[in-house]
Amino acid sequence: MRPELPDQMTAIEITAPGGPQQLVPSRRAIPKPAVGEVLLEVAAAGVNRPDCLQRQGGYPPPPGASDIPGLEVAGTVVALGEGVESWKIGDRVCALLTGGGYAEYCTAPAPQCLPIPAGLTLQQAAALPETFFTVWSNIFDRARLQPGETLLIHGGTSGIGTTAIQLAKALGSRVFVTVGGIEKIQPCLDLGAERAINYHEEDFVQAVKELTQNRGVDVILDMVGGDYTQRNLSALAVEGRLVFIAFLRGAKMELNLAPVMMKRLTVTGSTLRARPVADKAPIAQHLQRTVWPLLASGKIRPIIQQIFPLAEAAAAHALMESNRHIGKLLLQVR
Ligand SMILES: NC(=O)c1ccc[n+]([C@@H]2O[C@H](COP(=O)([O-])OP(=O)(O)OC[C@H]3O[C@@H](n4cnc5c(N)ncnc54)[C@H](OP(=O)(O)O)[C@@H]3O)[C@@H](O)[C@H]2O)c1
Structure with missing residues (x-):
């Protein structure tokens, strides 16, 4: 871990199953990367419909996953778990998560991280992994x-x-x-x-x-x-x-x-979240080989409707559940 990292972070908790108002900022300990994981300083997090289902109580995190919602982020690698050789501290990545994305820091399995496609901002890249x-x-x-x-x-x-x-x-x-x-x-x-x-x-x-x-x-x-x-x-x-x-x-x-x-x-x-890292790693490789060049060339792009501050995650969920949005909603973390 970088010595200057704080012990605590702001994260969005689901206080009880229910409406968007159940999403409340709280203070949590910064998670520690396990074997094969990286710790990310989150720049932006994607909001996805499954997060709404989780908030309502209908889509519990799989065993071992964070209870904090958030299935995708983009950010900077700030610590490496044991055995991680594919990334180094300071790398900018976007990552598919099983949870924990609505926070200032989160852990991600190294094989589920992808580089930021050329020409895209960290914010734009946060809109990519889940979809x-x-x-x-x-x-x-x-x-x-x-x-x-x-x-x-x-x-x-x-x-x-x-x-x-x-x-x-x-x-x-x-x-x-x-x-x-x-x-x-x-x-x-x-x-x-x-x-x-x-x-x-x-x-x-x-x-x-x-x-x-x-x-x-x-x-x-x-x-x-x-x-x-x-x-x-x-x-x-x-x-x-x-x-x-x-x-x-x-x-x-x-x-x-x-x-x-x-x-x-x-x-x-199929449902993505509960699948093991070993299933998701080849998908990441296919994406990097076939799809990342299309993003880098501008042939395809993430469609982002609105970006909310992290603390306003509830407003993002309310918009998503109104079905009025077109494309993705994001949370700006830093
Ligand atoms: N299996 C997986 O691994 C996986 C992974 C990610 C997401 N998902 C699922 O994929 C879906 C899309 O996710 P998202 O994050 O892209 O969500 P989203 O942006 O909120 O899109 C949901 C869309 O569903 C349509 N819709 C809502 N209720 C409907 C109804 N009763 N009948 C017909 N259409 C309806 C809405 O469009 P209209 O207003 O135009 O109807 C809305 O645009 C969600 O259901 C999510 O749970 C599955």
């Missing part, structure tokens, strides 16, 4: 999206959606999205979506059929579940893949699974 790891591992690993294939993304203006649109388009796919308002259409088109379907006014199955000459799409990234699920099966092409990353309208539904057999569909999904 890029999630999009890569679900759309490209699990659902095996190929250049030339078609992709439907639900929640086109979400943090996940704005990342997925750009990445899939940059890697050669046709992208369609659904959005919950007319004001969300143009931002998705600007990011590279060919069509943004306002689900309040249009049936996405019908729209997808029209866009694909009745063929359907090859891959659907779904965070909605519930009543979307049967319709997703209808909107998929033969050999299509449906990948779940959340169930905003519920995980339980009655389904007619006949399309799975008739069209030889694959239904899959």
